[in-house]
Amino acid sequence: xxSRIFSMLICLLLTRAAIGQQLHFETxxxxxxxxxxxxxxxxxxxxxxxxxxxTGLTKQEIAQRYRSGLNEVTVVRVLQxxxxxxxxxxxxxxxxxxxxxxxxxxxxTYLYLHPDGTVLHRSFGNTSEAxxxxxxxxxxxxxxxxxxxLSVLEQRYAQGERNMSFLRQYIEARRSVGAFISPELLDSxxxxxxxxxxxxFAQVLFVYQCGPLVDSRAYRLARxxxxxxDSIYTTLxxxxxxxxxxxxxxxxxxxxxxxxxxxxxxxGADFARGSWRSSRSYVLAQHAYSQNMLxxxxxxxxTARYLPLLSSFYEQYYMAMPADSVRKWQKLLQDNRTQFRxxxxxxxxxxxxxxxxxxxxxxxxxxxxxxxxLNNGAWAVYKSGTRRSTYLTQALRWSQRSVALQPxxxxxxxxxxxxxxxxxxxEAEATExxxxxxxxxxxxxxxxFQQALRKIKTRTL
Numbered sequence: 001x002x003s004r005i006f007s008m009l010i011c012l013l014l015t016r017a018a019i020g021q022q023l024h025f026e027t028x029x030x031x032x033x034x035x036x037x038x039x040x041x042x043x044x045x046x047x048x049x050x051x052x053x054x055t056g057l058t059k060q061e062i063a064q065r066y067r068s069g070l071n072e073v074t075v076v077r078v079l080q081x082x083x084x085x086x087x088x089x090x091x092x093x094x095x096x097x098x099x100x101x102x103x104x105x106x107x108x109t110y111l112y113l114h115p116d117g118t119v120l121h122r123s124f125g126n127t128s129e130a131x132x133x134x135x136x137x138x139x140x141x142x143x144x145x146x147x148x149x150l151s152v153l154e155q156r157y158a159q160g161e162r163n164m165s166f167l168r169q170y171i172e173a174r175r176s177v178g179a180f181i182s183p184e185l186l187d188s189x190x191x192x193x194x195x196x197x198x199x200x201f202a203q204v205l206f207v208y209q210c211g212p213l214v215d216s217r218a219y220r221l222a223r224x225x226x227x228x229x230d231s232i233y234t235t236l237x238x239x240x241x242x243x244x245x246x247x248x249x250x251x252x253x254x255x256x257x258x259x260x261x262x263x264x265x266x267x268g269a270d271f272a273r274g275s276w277r278s279s280r281s282y283v284l285a286q287h288a289y290s291q292n293m294l295x296x297x298x299x300x301x302x303t304a305r306y307l308p309l310l311s312s313f314y315e316q317y318y319m320a321m322p323a324d325s326v327r328k329w330q331k332l333l334q335d336n337r338t339q340f341r342x343x344x345x346x347x348x349x350x351x352x353x354x355x356x357x358x359x360x361x362x363x364x365x366x367x368x369x370x371x372x373x374l375n376n377g378a379w380a381v382y383k384s385g386t387r388r389s390t391y392l393t394q395a396l397r398w399s400q401r402s403v404a405l406q407p408x409x410x411x412x413x414x415x416x417x418x419x420x421x422x423x424x425x426x427e428a429e430a431t432e433x434x435x436x437x438x439x440x441x442x443x444x445x446x447x448x449f450q451q452a453l454r455k456i457k458t459r460t461l
Contacts, residue, residue, distance in 0.1 A: 072130035211247030409439035
């Protein structure tokens with residue numbers, strides 16, 4: 001009896017110890033935490049967490065399958081003692097804003113910040129091994145004490161230092177943590193280079209890796225020798241070529257959005273179209289152009305151009321073709337994306353321990369890409385706020401096809417919203433009930449669908 005009581009006490013103490021070792025995340029906004037970090041001269045650990053997998057698994061099964069070494073006692077102890085920790089979820093607007101600010105595209109991602117807020121180290125993916133996280137922390141500490149870390153370089157740049165070797169070092173340090181290389185910074189660097197430098201493969205490649213804006217000074221100088229550009233695109237592996245193109249397109253489109261510069265957006269979209277030239281796929285080339293212009297018009301809230309283009313885009317690429325044809329070019333596009341993601345996006349990260357396996361947390365479902373795209377298009381029309389029956393009716397057809405291809409709760413929900421917008425209230429109510437039933441089958445939360453159903457019934461959606 002005494003032995004049983006003793007065993008129970010040991011178990012209770014161990015449980016409390018484990019609970020006591022749970023990583024504490026600050027509840028204040030990141031801005032306030034960074035203020036405290038500067039006051040305390042304490043670094044910040046910033047976690048962009050994965051969305052919970054919608055698998056129908058129990059919480060225990062999910063915890064076991066996606067167990068993270070981040071929760072191991074040795075890691076928690078170090079982070080708790082030496083860092084202010086902040087957890088960010090992209091399920092809310094503020095989390096999505098921070099993801100855009102820090103250019104987060106892979107989840108989970110871990111940022112290690114200097115007390116002044118400068119990102120000194122960046123890592124991503126999940127592993128059950130604590131050693132990987134301890135290695136990241138050690139790498140960050142080395143960078144923190146380095147006399148030429150990114151925080152120091154930022155200060156030197158702000159003070160006006162602009163010589164070629166410094167700018168190269170500064171750009172490389174920013175690239176190592178996935179930080180944005182501004183057009184002004186890149187143009188400053190190429191101004192310091194002699195013209196003969198653009199006859200060197202390595203120099204031209206470096207400029208391209210920084211994502212120069214289409215038709216910027218850096219872009220034009222890098223393309224002085226077309227033979228070198230051709231050599232880059234014939235010798236580099238597909239993942240590297242895709243990374244170059246993506247950086248140029250993304251930076252150009254973001255600059256166009258910031259300046260509301262439609263002509264710059266068109267140049268960026270045209271570059272995207274040209275990037276598919278080697279595939280000899282007219283469909284993918286035109287798809288890339290239209291997709292980028294849609295991105296631009298939506299970002300600048302130009303609905304007068306956005307909705308007509310969105311309508312023709314989906315009618316041409318998704319509704320006018322047989323499903324098998326659409327899936328064929330979608331697969332080619334997805335294969336290209338997959339090979340890009342297989343590459344390590346940030347140079348100079350700490351070398352992974354060979355014994356540590358890293359997994360990116362992703363939704364294990366395999367949705368039909370055609371159904372998913374149709375649903376996204378239909379939802380985009382609804383979210384635009386238009387009440388024109390022409391656009392809503394088209395979107396309704398896209399949504400109906402997505403449900404027919406692959407019934408999912410989210411697709412039924414989109415269909416219900418469009419029916420409501422067309423004032424087909426009874427049909428909207430019945431469809432939202434189907435969304436709830438489907439969500440239960442999928443093991444998804446139903447609260448959001450129930451709330452939508454209540455609003456449909458009260459005519460307040």
